[in-house]
Amino acid sequence: MKRTLFNFLFIAAISLLVFSSCSDDDEKVAVRYTIDVTVQYPDGYTDGSASDIEVKATNTQTGTSVSAKTNANGVAQFSLASGVYSFTVAQETEDFVFNGLLENTTIAEDKSLSITLHASAVSGGLVFKEIYYSGSRVPGSSSSSSYFHDSFTEIYNNSDEIIYLDNIGFGALDPATSNTPSPWMDENSYPQDRLPLYGYTFYFKGSGTDYPLQPRTSIVIAMDGIDHKDDPAGNPDSPVNLGNADWELYVGHINDGKDADAPGVPNMEVLHATQPTAFDALYSVFGPAMVIFSFPEGVDPAVFATDAANLSTKPGGNTTEYLMIPKDHIIDIVECVNHDGRHNKRVPADLDAGLTFIEAGTYSGKSVRRKVSQIIDGKVVYKDTNNSTEDFLKDQTPTPFVHPTTVD
Amino acid sequence: MKFISGKIIITGIACLLLSVAGHARTNDSVAWPVDYSLLPVRHLWLRVENPVAYAGIGDAMDIRLAYGHTSGSYKHLSDPENAHGGKVSVEGFKQVGRLHFFGGFSYGISTLNGQKWNNVLMPSPGNPYLLADSIGGDYNNELFDIRGAVASAINDQLTWGIAATYKGGSSADENDPRALIDAVRYSLRPGILYRFSRFSLGADIGMEGYAEKIGMDSYQGTSNFVFFQFQGLGNYFPDSGNSHSRRYKGKAFGGNIQVGWERSGMENIFQLGYKNNVEKSEDGATFAPFKSGDYKENSYSVSDIFSLKRNEVIHIARLSFDYIPTKGIWYDQQRVTDTNNQTAWEVFNQSVQYRNRVSRATADYGLTKEKDGFADYAFGGNVAFEQQDASFLPETYRQKYSTLTATLRGEKTFRLPNMFLLGLKANAGYRKKLSSEADFNGIALAGKWSYPVFEYLTSDYYTGGLRATLHKPALLGKLPAMVYLTAGINYTKSTLTTANFNEPHRITAFSVLGCTF
Numbered sequence: 001m002k003r004t005l006f007n008f009l010f011i012a013a014i015s016l017l018v019f020s021s022c023s024d025d026d027e028k029v030a031v032r033y034t035i036d037v038t039v040q041y042p043d044g045y046t047d048g049s050a051s052d053i054e055v056k057a058t059n060t061q062t063g064t065s066v067s068a069k070t071n072a073n074g075v076a077q078f079s080l081a082s083g084v085y086s087f088t089v090a091q092e093t094e095d096f097v098f099n100g101l102l103e104n105t106t107i108a109e110d111k112s113l114s115i116t117l118h119a120s121a122v123s124g125g126l127v128f129k130e131i132y133y134s135g136s137r138v139p140g141s142s143s144s145s146s147y148f149h150d151s152f153t154e155i156y157n158n159s160d161e162i163i164y165l166d167n168i169g170f171g172a173l174d175p176a177t178s179n180t181p182s183p184w185m186d187e188n189s190y191p192q193d194r195l196p197l198y199g200y201t202f203y204f205k206g207s208g209t210d211y212p213l214q215p216r217t218s219i220v221i222a223m224d225g226i227d228h229k230d231d232p233a234g235n236p237d238s239p240v241n242l243g244n245a246d247w248e249l250y251v252g253h254i255n256d257g258k259d260a261d262a263p264g265v266p267n268m269e270v271l272h273a274t275q276p277t278a279f280d281a282l283y284s285v286f287g288p289a290m291v292i293f294s295f296p297e298g299v300d301p302a303v304f305a306t307d308a309a310n311l312s313t314k315p316g317g318n319t320t321e322y323l324m325i326p327k328d329h330i331i332d333i334v335e336c337v338n339h340d341g342r343h344n345k346r347v348p349a350d351l352d353a354g355l356t357f358i359e360a361g362t363y364s365g366k367s368v369r370r371k372v373s374q375i376i377d378g379k380v381v382y383k384d385t386n387n388s389t390e391d392f393l394k395d396q397t398p399t400p401f402v403h404p405t406t407v408d
Numbered sequence: 409m410k411f412i413s414g415k416i417i418i419t420g421i422a423c424l425l426l427s428v429a430g431h432a433r434t435n436d437s438v439a440w441p442v443d444y445s446l447l448p449v450r451h452l453w454l455r456v457e458n459p460v461a462y463a464g465i466g467d468a469m470d471i472r473l474a475y476g477h478t479s480g481s482y483k484h485l486s487d488p489e490n491a492h493g494g495k496v497s498v499e500g501f502k503q504v505g506r507l508h509f510f511g512g513f514s515y516g517i518s519t520l521n522g523q524k525w526n527n528v529l530m531p532s533p534g535n536p537y538l539l540a541d542s543i544g545g546d547y548n549n550e551l552f553d554i555r556g557a558v559a560s561a562i563n564d565q566l567t568w569g570i571a572a573t574y575k576g577g578s579s580a581d582e583n584d585p586r587a588l589i590d591a592v593r594y595s596l597r598p599g600i601l602y603r604f605s606r607f608s609l610g611a612d613i614g615m616e617g618y619a620e621k622i623g624m625d626s627y628q629g630t631s632n633f634v635f636f637q638f639q640g641l642g643n644y645f646p647d648s649g650n651s652h653s654r655r656y657k658g659k660a661f662g663g664n665i666q667v668g669w670e671r672s673g674m675e676n677i678f679q680l681g682y683k684n685n686v687e688k689s690e691d692g693a694t695f696a697p698f699k700s701g702d703y704k705e706n707s708y709s710v711s712d713i714f715s716l717k718r719n720e721v722i723h724i725a726r727l728s729f730d731y732i733p734t735k736g737i738w739y740d741q742q743r744v745t746d747t748n749n750q751t752a753w754e755v756f757n758q759s760v761q762y763r764n765r766v767s768r769a770t771a772d773y774g775l776t777k778e779k780d781g782f783a784d785y786a787f788g789g790n791v792a793f794e795q796q797d798a799s800f801l802p803e804t805y806r807q808k809y810s811t812l813t814a815t816l817r818g819e820k821t822f823r824l825p826n827m828f829l830l831g832l833k834a835n836a837g838y839r840k841k842l843s844s845e846a847d848f849n850g851i852a853l854a855g856k857w858s859y860p861v862f863e864y865l866t867s868d869y870y871t872g873g874l875r876a877t878l879h880k881p882a883l884l885g886k887l888p889a890m891v892y893l894t895a896g897i898n899y900t901k902s903t904l905t906t907a908n909f910n911e912p913h914r915i916t917a918f919s920v921l922g923c924t925f
Binding site: 029062063082341 | 738
């Protein structure tokens with residue numbers, strides 16, 4: 001009997017050991033990986049090494065970010081958990097703005113990465129001061145009657161000289177949203193040298209000196225130039241009154257009268273339309289890549305837009321023709337993306353190394369607004385490092401026509 | 409709210425009626441039923457999981473209808489502010505020839521008001537991969553369970569038994585983002601017992617399954633909510649939008665071995681146990697799922713139960729030790745788009761991100777003096793030590809604590825005129841935090857989730873309860889029954905004074921109307 005008991009206990013103990021040892025202890029434990037990011041100035045820039053420059057690593061899925069500065073050899077070292085990261089660099093000198101971007105880099109092992117900076121001159125100029133694209137919610141309604149007609153963009157003269165708006169173009173890049181990768185990228189996933197515009201594209205039709213924009217002042221371009229709060233066709237929960245907008249994106253003469261023309265607000269000229277039947281000049285509530293651009297010297301914008309050489313169909317798409325703008329004619333461009341993490345870039349990193357978005361999401365009544373860099377003699381100088389991540393504030397209450405009085 | 413299948417409810421009622429019919433007796437010799445709650449006192453093997461225990465039980469049955477209400481601010485962050493609900497349950501034992509049957513069914517509905525950070529129903533208590541939103545609302549829950557077992561002694565030495573359980577439930581919230589949750593847990597446990605001389609050797613193995621489906625939608629289609637895919641200690645992987653879905657699947661396998669002996673009114677059962685439990689969760693579309701964490705748990709237990717019967721007094725002492733190491737595996741994934749423009753999640757790394765080690769040691773002693781099938785008086789005490797050590801990697805977030813809880817209990821039954829019996833039970837206890845350590849620096853929800861939960865888990869508190877039960881024997885037709893009515897209250901008062909708690913309490917009041925056959 002004792003032997004039976006002993007045998008039973010022995011077998012039972014061995015069985016328990018076997019069961020417990022069957023667990024998979026060979027699973028690896030989460031660790032941090034050493035990432036060395038080497039920052040290099042662009043070719044031709046010989047003013048020292050890229051040392052003491054801040055590099056920011058942002059986990060594109062969680063939004064958490066950490067920064068490190070480059071050492072004397074231009075290397076910034078990070079200790080990162082596994083994830084998908086974007087590395088951004090922004091540096092401003094007296095003469096240049098440097099930007100670098102390495103996006104959607106998978107980190108699951110120790111790695112050495114390299115970022116070559118792009119340089120752009122610090123010369124001031126036209127910039128987007130505020131973009132309100134999210135739309136607003138109609139009180140007590142279902143999703144089908146959410147309101148998006150109150151969108152606007154505000155363009156600011158960030159320089160200390162008069163800038164004429166004549167023959168300057170305005171629109172948004174294709175794809176309309178950042179939800180999917182852009183088919184316009186080349187085989188190396190780099191944007192091409194010409195950027196496609198979707199929907200309605202406009203320009204300020206003038207003789208060259210018709211529309212001066214004074215230094216440190218702005219214009220507001222409204223989708224519909226009405227008081228959206230009080231107008232019977234508006235939305236009482238809209239945050240904006242655009243009845244005094246400087247310009248309106250009227251397209252009723254293109255789409256058989258589907259768009260209303262707000263009296264008293266001048267209309268911008270339609271330059272091109274990929275969808276002439278669209279009932280309004282709507283730029284996506286999920287985040288458009290807004291752009292203002294110029295035209296080659298001496299070229300009539302209307303002629304430019306009808307020249308087949310400046311039109312292209314979408315790779316893998318249908319016969320719709322998109323107006324293509326050369327990269328070097330971009331005056332300012334802002335990469336607004338979807339708040340839900342789908343951040344496929346459409347804008348070349350040398351034009352905008354970052355991105356911005358409305359964290360509150362669609363129909364939240366919020367805007368993105370450029371940060372104030374300085375206040376000089378009561379006039380605002382907005383921050384412009386060609387990096388929307390660094391240059392813009394998210395989830396702002398729209399303030400058309402109003403400029404902050406303090407530095408952000 | 410989705411209702412539990414009517415078939416399940418009808419099945420339960422049918423079991424009830426059959427059991428009642430099976431218990432009908434003639435009036436020739438009335439044997440009044442004894443206190444049903446004393447069954448585990450009289451039958452020590454009912455305190456282990458081996459279903460052979462049912463082979464030693466004679467006919468008995470209990471039906472009860474219960475109602476309870478809970479409120480108070482001393483609660484886990486994911487518990488409701490207050491809750492109330494009702495439950496009907498029936499269970500009983502029946503011997504047919506050499507076969508001993510056990511069956512049980514319960515169905516309950518409840519309303520949980522002000523519940524936040526909790527959109528799951530039945531994952532394991534240690535599973536860190538939970539789904540939540542910060543809006544919350546009022547939830548309506550339905551829960552049912554069906555239990556069955558059969559056991560039989562083949563001969564004087566060998567007894568076998570098999571037990572099965574099926575537990576299901578649903579939960580619904582009418583507040584955007586409104587959750588609809590369906591869950592089920594089931595198990596099968598066969599066991600054997602071999603007796604020789606004064607000794608007995610037992611073994612049982614258990615197989616369990618678990619599945620849960622969670623859907624969250626918004627009536628306002630343009631709403632944008634944040635969905636927290638928790639990873640442990642308040643850390644989370646975010647998702648946003650106006651809808652979200654998750655699916656859990658789990659399997660558990662384990663077993664126990666028992667060594668028993670009995671002699672001269674003494675009985676002892678020594679048990680070793682092991683259980684392996686794995687739960688996996690996935691979010692989003694089934695054709696392009698996002699892996700939201702695998703939970704793996706090993707549970708080791710050793711316990712000894714000793715019983716001594718002298719005259720009508722039964723002493724029962726129990727020592728137990730449990731060690732439960734767990735880990736959570738996280739999958740690092742990224743969206744990829746194939747040539748057909750279909751988006752899917754691609755895993756590029758997986759690692760153990762969450763670890764927890766739970767140790768528990770318990771000592772319990774109870775004395776019961778029986779008289780005419782009821783506890784004339786009883787008293788006892790319990791001391792429980794618990795230690796948990798959880799960490800989140802690679803950020804090295806940490807939560808470690810140990811507590812000691814001591815409880816005393818007492819019971820007395822008074823015989824009143826007209827065959828009424830009044831039973832009074834009281835218990836009082838105190839929990840003391842022995843040690844605590846937390847490092848949540850870097851967790852976005854540290855102040856909103858991690859610290860409030862940590863404070864709740866490590867709080868010192870006083871606890872006590874009172875319960876009064878009035879029994880009355882009655883003949884229901886020809887069926888002798890013991891009808892009872894219970895009213896009780898449990899109260900816990902914490903000594904916490906923090907930014908999140910100000911000496912909070914939690915109170916539960918309940919009443920039960922039952923009948924034992």
